[in-house]
Amino acid sequence: MKAVLFERKPARYAAAAVAGRIVPGRGASVGPLRLADVDPPELPGDGWQRLRPRLAGICGSDLATIDGRSSRYFEPIVSFPFTPGHEVVGDLDDGTRAVLVPVLSCVTRGVEPLCPGCASSQINRCERIAFGHLEPGLQTGFCTDTGGGWSIALVAHESQLLPVPKAMPDEQAVMVEPTACAVHAARSLRGPIDTVAVLGAGTLGLLTVAALRAHADVTTIMVTAKYPAQQRLATELGADWVAAPAELARAIRSATGSFVVGGRPTGGAEVVIDCVGSADSLTQALAVTRPGGEVLVVGMPGHTSLDLTALWHRETGLRGCYAYTVDDFEAALGLVGEADLGRLVSATYPLSRYEEAVDHAANAGRRGAVKVAFDLRDEKERTR
Amino acid sequence: MPRPGFVLEVDGSTPPILFHHGEGFRLEKLPAGRSRVVYPGEPLEPIDDVDQAIEDALLHPLDTDPLPALLRPDMKLTICFDDVSLPLPPMKRPDIRQRVIEAVLDMAAAAGVDDVHLIAALALHRRMTESELRQAVGDRVYDAFEPKGLLYNHDAEDPDNLSFLGTTDKGEEVEINKRAAESDLIVYVNINLVAMDGGHKSTATGLASYRSLRHHHNVNVMRHSRSFMDRHSSELHHSNWRMGEVIRNAGVKIFQIETTLNNDTFGQDGPMSVLAKREWEWSTRDRAAFVGLQQGVKLLKPAARRKAFQTWRAPYGLTSVTAGAVDPVHERTLERCFEQHLVSVEGQTDILTMGLPYICPYNVNSIMNPILVMCLGLGYFFNMYRGKPLVREGGVLIMTHPTPWEFHPVHHPSYIDFFEQVLAETTDPLEMEQRYEKQFAEDEWYRHLYRTSYAYHGVHPFYMWYWGSHALEHLGRVIIVGGDPKAVRRLGFKPASTMADAFEMASDVVGAAPTITHLHNPPIVMADVT
Numbered sequence: 001m002k003a004v005l006f007e008r009k010p011a012r013y014a015a016a017a018v019a020g021r022i023v024p025g026r027g028a029s030v031g032p033l034r035l036a037d038v039d040p041p042e043l044p045g046d047g048w049q050r051l052r053p054r055l056a057g058i059c060g061s062d063l064a065t066i067d068g069r070s071s072r073y074f075e076p077i078v079s080f081p082f083t084p085g086h087e088v089v090g091d092l093d094d095g096t097r098a099v100l101v102p103v104l105s106c107v108t109r110g111v112e113p114l115c116p117g118c119a120s121s122q123i124n125r126c127e128r129i130a131f132g133h134l135e136p137g138l139q140t141g142f143c144t145d146t147g148g149g150w151s152i153a154l155v156a157h158e159s160q161l162l163p164v165p166k167a168m169p170d171e172q173a174v175m176v177e178p179t180a181c182a183v184h185a186a187r188s189l190r191g192p193i194d195t196v197a198v199l200g201a202g203t204l205g206l207l208t209v210a211a212l213r214a215h216a217d218v219t220t221i222m223v224t225a226k227y228p229a230q231q232r233l234a235t236e237l238g239a240d241w242v243a244a245p246a247e248l249a250r251a252i253r254s255a256t257g258s259f260v261v262g263g264r265p266t267g268g269a270e271v272v273i274d275c276v277g278s279a280d281s282l283t284q285a286l287a288v289t290r291p292g293g294e295v296l297v298v299g300m301p302g303h304t305s306l307d308l309t310a311l312w313h314r315e316t317g318l319r320g321c322y323a324y325t326v327d328d329f330e331a332a333l334g335l336v337g338e339a340d341l342g343r344l345v346s347a348t349y350p351l352s353r354y355e356e357a358v359d360h361a362a363n364a365g366r367r368g369a370v371k372v373a374f375d376l377r378d379e380k381e382r383t384r
Numbered sequence: 385m386p387r388p389g390f391v392l393e394v395d396g397s398t399p400p401i402l403f404h405h406g407e408g409f410r411l412e413k414l415p416a417g418r419s420r421v422v423y424p425g426e427p428l429e430p431i432d433d434v435d436q437a438i439e440d441a442l443l444h445p446l447d448t449d450p451l452p453a454l455l456r457p458d459m460k461l462t463i464c465f466d467d468v469s470l471p472l473p474p475m476k477r478p479d480i481r482q483r484v485i486e487a488v489l490d491m492a493a494a495a496g497v498d499d500v501h502l503i504a505a506l507a508l509h510r511r512m513t514e515s516e517l518r519q520a521v522g523d524r525v526y527d528a529f530e531p532k533g534l535l536y537n538h539d540a541e542d543p544d545n546l547s548f549l550g551t552t553d554k555g556e557e558v559e560i561n562k563r564a565a566e567s568d569l570i571v572y573v574n575i576n577l578v579a580m581d582g583g584h585k586s587t588a589t590g591l592a593s594y595r596s597l598r599h600h601h602n603v604n605v606m607r608h609s610r611s612f613m614d615r616h617s618s619e620l621h622h623s624n625w626r627m628g629e630v631i632r633n634a635g636v637k638i639f640q641i642e643t644t645l646n647n648d649t650f651g652q653d654g655p656m657s658v659l660a661k662r663e664w665e666w667s668t669r670d671r672a673a674f675v676g677l678q679q680g681v682k683l684l685k686p687a688a689r690r691k692a693f694q695t696w697r698a699p700y701g702l703t704s705v706t707a708g709a710v711d712p713v714h715e716r717t718l719e720r721c722f723e724q725h726l727v728s729v730e731g732q733t734d735i736l737t738m739g740l741p742y743i744c745p746y747n748v749n750s751i752m753n754p755i756l757v758m759c760l761g762l763g764y765f766f767n768m769y770r771g772k773p774l775v776r777e778g779g780v781l782i783m784t785h786p787t788p789w790e791f792h793p794v795h796h797p798s799y800i801d802f803f804e805q806v807l808a809e810t811t812d813p814l815e816m817e818q819r820y821e822k823q824f825a826e827d828e829w830y831r832h833l834y835r836t837s838y839a840y841h842g843v844h845p846f847y848m849w850y851w852g853s854h855a856l857e858h859l860g861r862v863i864i865v866g867g868d869p870k871a872v873r874r875l876g877f878k879p880a881s882t883m884a885d886a887f888e889m890a891s892d893v894v895g896a897a898p899t900i901t902h903l904h905n906p907p908i909v910m911a912d913v914t
Contacts, residue, residue, distance in 0.1 A: 243804060247804045247805075250800060
């Protein structure tokens with residue numbers, strides 16, 4: 001069957017890192033990513049099912065991997081070769097349409113007893129992601145045994161599958177996974193909160209705005225967005241103030257009535273949610289968080305150099321926010337319908353045009369797009 | 385004998401017309417047969433002996449005793465004067481304020497008055513710097529008073545130094561500078577560059593607090609000031625006059641001194657003099673001078689170009705100095721202003737064009753940011769009329785100005801936020817007044833910068849926008865030629881790269897063959913539209 005494969009090829013990975021720095025998304029053509037004809041993944045055991053993707057999204061973490069920007073932190077918790085794609089809506093053999101909860105936790109790995117994270121239903125905190133009867137892989141889409149969404153078929157444990165309501169279009173369903181990340185971030189906040197700033201208005205930033213409106217007690221949401229389409233969507237999804245990143249500090253100063261020292265507001269937002277994860281965005285986040293406030297890192301960061309003096313002096317909390325629980329996922333399933341988040345799917349591609357798809361996704365903002373996905377519904381092999 | 389202003393009907397032989405364009409110029413050909421140009425009058429003959437004229441005014445005031453008779457040794461005397469926003473451009477030294485203040489101080493000294501304060505009546509404008517104060521009052525006065533803390537800027541946010549004097553019959557609160565209010569006599573020294581300046585507005589606005597100013601610096605008042613250059617048709621002035629009455633009834637005595645200047649803005653010779661000449665009268669030398677000026681300006685880097693323009697000092701001549709009670713003094717001043725500025729114009733036009741120069745009241749030694757471009761065009765220039773606006777209701781205003789997305793970070797901090805946060809949401813003055821004014825006016829950071837740095841008050845960009853609210857309501861479209869498109873759009877206007885494009889864009893609103901009137905300003909011209 002057809003699948004996009006990511007192989008362990010250090011030389012090609014290095015080339016992708018260089019190319020990706022010059023032109024975002026270029027890693028797809030020079031790196032260790034290729035369209036291959038592969039055997040379908042074997043069912044690892046009882047409770048596993050075959051899932052035929054209908055739509056599979058391209059995520060920021062996928063792009064970081066393809067462009068050689070991922071941290072070496074991931075090396076022991078992924079296994080090669082793997083098929084990317086963890087934002088998936090697909091069909092089971094019995095015709096049920098389901099979305100994939102991609103985290104490969106203790107239950108999926110047959111690990112007993114459950115680790116403390118899984119025992120408390122916090123699968124995103126699983127401590128066994130490199131153990132059990134599966135090869136290492138923090139999620140489907142990074143594990144060689146399960147396959148991934150950018151293919152004709154993958155395998156999923158029954159604990160990873162949530163049925164999709166019949167009325168829900170595939171375009172909404174494919175947004176459930178990234179929405180769950182946003183819901184998880186929003187639900188982790190202890191309200192009421194006066195001002196939250198969201199840095200970045202790509203898929204994750206926009207979904208975070210929607211999730212904050214639905215699942216957090218926040219008075220004012222401020223968002224940075226570089227592009228007009230992002231600015232419009234952020235407003236539609238519930239942001240109170242949207243503007244270019246360079247304007248954020250002044251807007252927060254103004255909204256919070258703070259003073260300015262050294263070009264930075266003396267006060268700031270109670271919570272800043274960084275949906276970018278770059279050194280620049282984290283630096284900005286620390287600069288605009290009020291003393292005693294918190295920076296929530298939702299966008300996947302990498303190896304980053306930061307001046308943490310402000311964090312120390314202003315007693316800023318810095319907290320990561322990875323993935324979701326199954327509860328979050330179920331809440332996300334509701335939110336994508338309520339907020340019509342399927343509208344964020346801007347373009348779809350067949351697998352054969354994966355390089356174009358990656359290029360589009362890597363440059364989504366400036367091309368007026370948000371989420372780019374693979375559309376596998378018309379792939380011939382799917383019905384064999 | 386100076387020639388008065390007049391209206392030129394453009395025909396096939398009319399040369400291209402000069403348009404100011406910020407720190408640069410344009411020559412634009414206007415369509416023959418349906419265009420006209422309103423030219424300012426040539427500079428009125430100035431008073432030869434300025435010192436004598438000042439002395440005469442102080443000794444023979446209108447409706448009050450001569451100044452020496454009002455002075456006594458044990459009194460509190462406060463001399464207030466117009467701030468850096470006047471005149472435009474600044475005048476060659478000695479500034480007329482200096483000459484008047486020196487004369488007043490001489491009389492005060494002769495009367496044995498010891499308790500004298502000098503206050504720059506800047507309302508919510510930025511504080512004047514030392515060099516700006518020296519320019520206004522002269523080195524001798526500055527050195528004698530400033531080191532002792534007797535010469536300073538008015539602080540509209542100092543609660544300990546404001547006096548509440550009461551309310552008008554319309555409920556307008558009157559709160560002014562405490563030192564001035566508690567003085568036995570205020571001597572207010574005005575430069576009445578245009579008819580808007582002076583009268584009761586001097587004290588009721590220049591020395592007021594936000595609490596007081598908000599009663600007339602608002603959208604409703606500005607929309608009912610038609611125009612604010614015509615005091616008898618201006619709600620802005622009616623409000624100030626009511627406040628003046630409260631000030632008078634509170635026992636505050638004002639000795640008003642008003643001065644008028646002629647139109648000698650660019651000099652009779654020298655590099656800028658061609659700007660005051662009528663294009664068809666340009667000699668070969670004038671043309672060469674203009675080309676040299678234009679090319680020279682283009683060669684300069686932006687910062688150097690700005691500096692070159694901002695250092696220009698106009699050689700104005702004094703045309704009147706009048707002292708005494710506020711009302712009669714001001715009426716005489718208005719006569720002199722109108723004598724210099726007013727030009728009869730028959731009928732309104734479909735399109736009004738204007739070239740905006742490099743300076744307005746709020747960017748002296750600073751940057752003309754987009755909000756000030758709006759204020760200069762739709763506030764000041766649009767309102768240079770008596771009777772009815774030069775452009776018909778629903779007509780089009782075309783302005784030329786580079787309109788850079790650029791702000792002076794020290795002078796205009798709240799403008800930056802206003803531009804980024806308020807104008808991004810709305811350009812409707814009423815909406816912004818209701819939703820945002822209070823937040824900006826009471827922002828502690830802006831307050832701090834206004835009081836301790838050189839920043840305009842937090843609410844000031846709102847006032848700039850309100851200044852143009854009558855025009856915004858009146859016009860069908862506003863087009864800026866040669867401006868930064870992004871900045872122009874943020875203002876809610878249409879950008880055009882050439883005048884021809886602008887006329888094309890205007891045709892959507894006023895048809896294919898509209899009438900066009902160009903207000904050839906500066907030097908200052910005001911249309912008396914019948």
